[in-house]
Amino acid sequence: MISQPTLPAYWDPVALERDMRRIFQYCLDCRMCVTLCHAFPELFKRVDAKGEDASVLDAADMRAVGDLCNGCKLCYPKCPYTPPHAWDLDFPRLVLRAKAVESRRSGISFQDRMLSRPEIIGRLSRPVAPVVNALNRHGGFRALLEKLTGIHRETPLPAFHRETFAAWVARRGTRPAAGEPAGRVALFYTCTVNYHAPEVGRATVEVLEQNRIEIRVPPQVCCGMPNLDCGDVEAATAAARQNLGRLYPLVQAGYDIVTPGPSCSFMLRQEYPLLADTLEARQVAAHTFDLCEYLMRLHAQGKLDTNFPDHPGAVVYHLPCHLKAQNIGYKSRDLMQVAGATVQMIERCCGHDGTWSMRTAHFDQSMKMGRRLFEAVREAGAPMAASDCVLAQLQIQKGTGILPLHPIQVIHRAYGLCRGTL
Numbered sequence: 001m002i003s004q005p006t007l008p009a010y011w012d013p014v015a016l017e018r019d020m021r022r023i024f025q026y027c028l029d030c031r032m033c034v035t036l037c038h039a040f041p042e043l044f045k046r047v048d049a050k051g052e053d054a055s056v057l058d059a060a061d062m063r064a065v066g067d068l069c070n071g072c073k074l075c076y077p078k079c080p081y082t083p084p085h086a087w088d089l090d091f092p093r094l095v096l097r098a099k100a101v102e103s104r105r106s107g108i109s110f111q112d113r114m115l116s117r118p119e120i121i122g123r124l125s126r127p128v129a130p131v132v133n134a135l136n137r138h139g140g141f142r143a144l145l146e147k148l149t150g151i152h153r154e155t156p157l158p159a160f161h162r163e164t165f166a167a168w169v170a171r172r173g174t175r176p177a178a179g180e181p182a183g184r185v186a187l188f189y190t191c192t193v194n195y196h197a198p199e200v201g202r203a204t205v206e207v208l209e210q211n212r213i214e215i216r217v218p219p220q221v222c223c224g225m226p227n228l229d230c231g232d233v234e235a236a237t238a239a240a241r242q243n244l245g246r247l248y249p250l251v252q253a254g255y256d257i258v259t260p261g262p263s264c265s266f267m268l269r270q271e272y273p274l275l276a277d278t279l280e281a282r283q284v285a286a287h288t289f290d291l292c293e294y295l296m297r298l299h300a301q302g303k304l305d306t307n308f309p310d311h312p313g314a315v316v317y318h319l320p321c322h323l324k325a326q327n328i329g330y331k332s333r334d335l336m337q338v339a340g341a342t343v344q345m346i347e348r349c350c351g352h353d354g355t356w357s358m359r360t361a362h363f364d365q366s367m368k369m370g371r372r373l374f375e376a377v378r379e380a381g382a383p384m385a386a387s388d389c390v391l392a393q394l395q396i397q398k399g400t401g402i403l404p405l406h407p408i409q410v411i412h413r414a415y416g417l418c419r420g421t422l
């Protein structure tokens with residue numbers, strides 16, 4: 001299997017090149033994904049300019065194609081040749097494998113090391129959050145930061161907060177349901193929510209409590225997606241093992257793992273079983289749910305509190321790519337509709353995709369990729385916008401001036417739980 005880092009062939013440069021030519025050739029013959037991103041047009045353009053098939057591609061061509069893949073995963077659920085098909089075609093993981101082999105050969109750059117450690121940056125920034133936030137808005141500082149780190153001066157950086165979500169929940173605790181709970185949840189709150197959007201975590205806890213869910217908040221580390229973004233498979237595997245060690249005992253004790261972050265639920269469900277290849281990883285994956293997916297399961301079981309005193313009205317909703325790639329339907333949209341919202345859903349990539357768009361090499365391209373989404377959000381003219389991905393929210397704000405909420409905040413408001421603190 002081409003995407004299994006536990007197999008020696010994964011790391012063999014000769015086997016990698018063979019797999020790249022083989023898979024690129026299938027894509028050249030098919031060309032169905034040409035409109036999804038810039039990577040496929042680049043592949044087709046380079047082959048068409050030089051010859052007829054993938055044999056004309058050299059190492060620079062292959063690197064150029066891979067460099068334009070931002071890991072949105074949109075091509076995977078579209079492709080008819082993914083495993084268990086005999087062609088074993090997984091374009092995004094092929095690109096990731098190429099980055100991993102290169103990173104092992106030449107090491108991880110300073111920029112990649114920095115971008116892949118959101119927790120260290122969060123821990124250092126939290127105590128001086130107002131100062132860091134002010135600096136991140138200052139043109140001169142951003143120019144210096146760009147020079148030192150390669151983070152584009154215009155990329156929207158998320159704000160830090162003095163009180164993280166983990167600190168809030170440790171101070172407040174979670175409130176037990178009266179009587180038998182409707183479900184038991186271990187919250188994988190994500191480092192983005194912890195450091196940058198604690199209001200999303202607070203809304204999550206209060207909505208789950210409203211629905212008589214028993215909540216545990218286990219210790220956890222970053223899911224490892226930023227490590228994968230820069231090809232550091234070893235660091236991503238170490239993060240997976242650490243989280244699995246905390247989450248698996250809770251799964252065994254009857255808890256479901258619930259997370260408000262699309263990229264993080266994607267990691268737990270789709271990447272951990274490949275990275276760790278253990279029973280623990282497969283069990284955790286099988287019991288992991290996106291937050292709105294979990295609430296819609298409750299609804300299907302007749303257990304969701306559907307008493308929403310404050311109907312949200314019209315909402316324009318962006319479906320994040322990493323949620324779409326999980327093939328779970330449109331649960332956030334459905335949940336907002338249950339709460340009385342009139343939802344216009346937009347299925348377009350925002351172009352952010354983790355750390356890819358932050359780099360000077362990719363920022364302009366990422367804004368181009370998001371253009372059609374920005375236009376659609378503006379044209380919708382809805383009084384409220386929503387997206388499950390905190391980073392997509394920032395990208396949409398950059399492109400439109402409108403800052404979306406997380407759908408759980410829409411639900412929180414619809415329950416009348418918002419007391420001006422979120």
Ligand code: SF4
Pocket residue numbers: 026027028030031032033034075078079080081089091
């Ligand atoms: S990834 Fe699959 S569907 Fe997309 S172009 Fe390649 S072969 Fe076709």
Ligand code: SF4
Pocket residue numbers: 033036037038039040068069070071072073074075076091092
């Ligand atoms: S994962 Fe996204 S960016 Fe990468 S090749 Fe597929 S569609 Fe393009």
